[in-house]
Amino acid sequence: xxxxxxxxxxxxxxxxxxxxxxxxxxxxxxxxxxxxxxxxxxxxxxxxxxxxxxxxxxxxxxxxxxxxxxxxxxxxxxxxxxxxxxxxxxxxxxxxxxxxxxxx
Numbered sequence: 569x570x571x572x573x574x575x576x577x578x579x580x581x582x583x584x585x586x587x588x589x590x591x592x593x594x595x596x597x598x599x600x601x602x603x604x605x606x607x608x609x610x611x612x613x614x615x616x617x618x619x620x621x622x623x624x625x626x627x628x629x630x631x632x633x634x635x636x637x638x639x640x641x642x643x644x645x646x647x648x649x650x651x652x653x654x655x656x657x658x659x660x661x662x663x664x665x666x667x668x669x670x671x672x
Contacts (some may be wrong), residue, residue, distance in 0.1 A: 572614060583591075589617060595612060595648050596640065597662070598633070598638060598659060598662040599633055599634075601630050601633050601638070601664065602630065603630050603631060603632065603633075604629060604630060605629070605630045605662065605664050606627070606628070606629055606630075606642070606643060606664065606665050606666065606667050606668065607627070607628060607629075607630055607638075607662055607664050607665060608625055608626065608627050608628075608662070608664060608665050609625070609626045609628070609640065609654055609659060609660070609661075609662045610623045610624070610625050610626075610660040610661040610662065611624055611625075611626060611654050611658045611659065612658045612659075612660050613658065616661070623660055626642060626652060626654065627642065627643050627644050628641055628642045628644075628645050628652065629638030630639045631651065635656065636655065636656055637653055637654050637655040637656045637658075638653075638654045638662075639651065639652070639653050639654075639657070640654065640657075641651050643648075644670060652669070
């Protein structure tokens with residue numbers, strides 16, 4: 569691609585993968601998130617919901633966290649918020665992100 573970067577190599581992501589020992593976020597990092605933090609969580613899809621995909625990314629506000637998973641209120645643009653539970657075993661990658669910009 570002339571004058572620009574090509575697509576990122578497979579595995580390149582700014583989201584910290586929970587299994588990656590070299591990740592800047594320790595594997596238990598999401599378990600320490602405070603309620604109210606804005607986050608993105610990459611969740612493994614079950615076979616019946618996959619439709620050829622492996623993961624889905626959820627942008628949300630943390631409502632609760634424990635050793636079994638994360639409860640989020642979605643915070644994606646142009647969609648109504650909903651509560652979602654992500655089981656710990658389904659968390660593929662996760663990171664905190666900046667608060668949403670105020671609308672003009």
